[in-house]
Amino acid sequence: MKNLDPDGWVRAMGFLDPLADLGQRLVGAGLRRGGAPASSAKNLLNGPWLGHPLHPALTDIPIGAWTGAALLDLAGEERAADLLMAAGCAAGVAAAASGIADWQDSYGHERRMGALHGILNLSALAMLTGAVALRASGRRAAGRPLGRLGLGLALGAAYFGGELVFRQGTQVNRNAFTEGPSDWTPAVLESEVQEGVMTTCQIGGAKVVVTRVAGQVCAAGNVCPHAGGPLSEGRLEGEVVTCPWHGSKFDLRTGRVLWGPATTPIPTYEVRPGAGGVIEVRTR
Ligand code: FES
Numbered sequence: 001m002k003n004l005d006p007d008g009w010v011r012a013m014g015f016l017d018p019l020a021d022l023g024q025r026l027v028g029a030g031l032r033r034g035g036a037p038a039s040s041a042k043n044l045l046n047g048p049w050l051g052h053p054l055h056p057a058l059t060d061i062p063i064g065a066w067t068g069a070a071l072l073d074l075a076g077e078e079r080a081a082d083l084l085m086a087a088g089c090a091a092g093v094a095a096a097a098s099g100i101a102d103w104q105d106s107y108g109h110e111r112r113m114g115a116l117h118g119i120l121n122l123s124a125l126a127m128l129t130g131a132v133a134l135r136a137s138g139r140r141a142a143g144r145p146l147g148r149l150g151l152g153l154a155l156g157a158a159y160f161g162g163e164l165v166f167r168q169g170t171q172v173n174r175n176a177f178t179e180g181p182s183d184w185t186p187a188v189l190e191s192e193v194q195e196g197v198m199t200t201c202q203i204g205g206a207k208v209v210v211t212r213v214a215g216q217v218c219a220a221g222n223v224c225p226h227a228g229g230p231l232s233e234g235r236l237e238g239e240v241v242t243c244p245w246h247g248s249k250f251d252l253r254t255g256r257v258l259w260g261p262a263t264t265p266i267p268t269y270e271v272r273p274g275a276g277g278v279i280e281v282r283t284r
Contacts, residue, residue, distance in 0.1 A: 069084040
């Protein structure tokens with residue numbers, strides 16, 4: 001049996017790119033117009049406060065509600081199905097908002113696949129909302145097939161969501177498979193480590209950035225967990241580094257995410273002065 005090739009299908013859908021351009025421009029303009037409240041809302045929707053992206057957690061709710069509603073319909077519990085379907089639509093709006101917040105910072109092939117995923121989901125949400133309205137107005141015979149079509153489309157969209165995460169690695173922590181040194185290991189010359197300057201080195205597979213904050217040497221991972229941006233090429237203000245790619249902020253002393261779209265902390269390392277004026281590090 002031949003494997004499905006969703007990646008190949010999406011590579012043939014070049015027509016999605018102008019739509020994706022337009023969508024990202026509109027969302028970007030909305031964020032600029034909304035100023036700090038809009039960018040705080042985006043940060044909330046990305047999910048740094050949750051420790052991983054909010055979107056996949058929210059998407060389970062509408063799909064579960066709509067599936068439950070279809071089953072209740074089959075069991076003849078139409079009033080309960082109405083309620084569940086409407087609840088699914090409300091949760092679907094939140095899931096869509098979080099998905100758009102994540103997609104805004106995507107590019108290339110994953111942006112195109114995300115656009116397809118989003119278009120299918122928004123179409124499903126529109127159909128299911130229409131089905132809720134038809135059922136509420138007593139036209140159940142028309143609302144029922146529209147709702148099932150919407151559920152089918154939502155499940156198709158979920159397939160492309162899985163493709164985005166498990167094949168494209170979208171929103172997967174870029175440091176998940178990086179092992180830092182477990183023993184003290186020479187990193188950089190202490191004389192090179194200055195306030196406001198990020199000195200880099202590589203230890204095994206771990207890319208490390210070393211700096212001095214309020215006189216104390218600190219070392220952290222140099223790879224942004226969001227999409228792999230090189231943090232040492234970003235802006236450093238005190239202990240806070242801003243990723244040059246999409247603006248995530250991290251505390252270099254603790255690794256904590258201060259601002260999304262990144263949602264997982266960067267690794268941090270213990271430091272000590274070694275022989276010959278070298279700073280040694282090991283995984284904290
Ligand atoms: S790579 Fe996207 S914020 Fe760093």
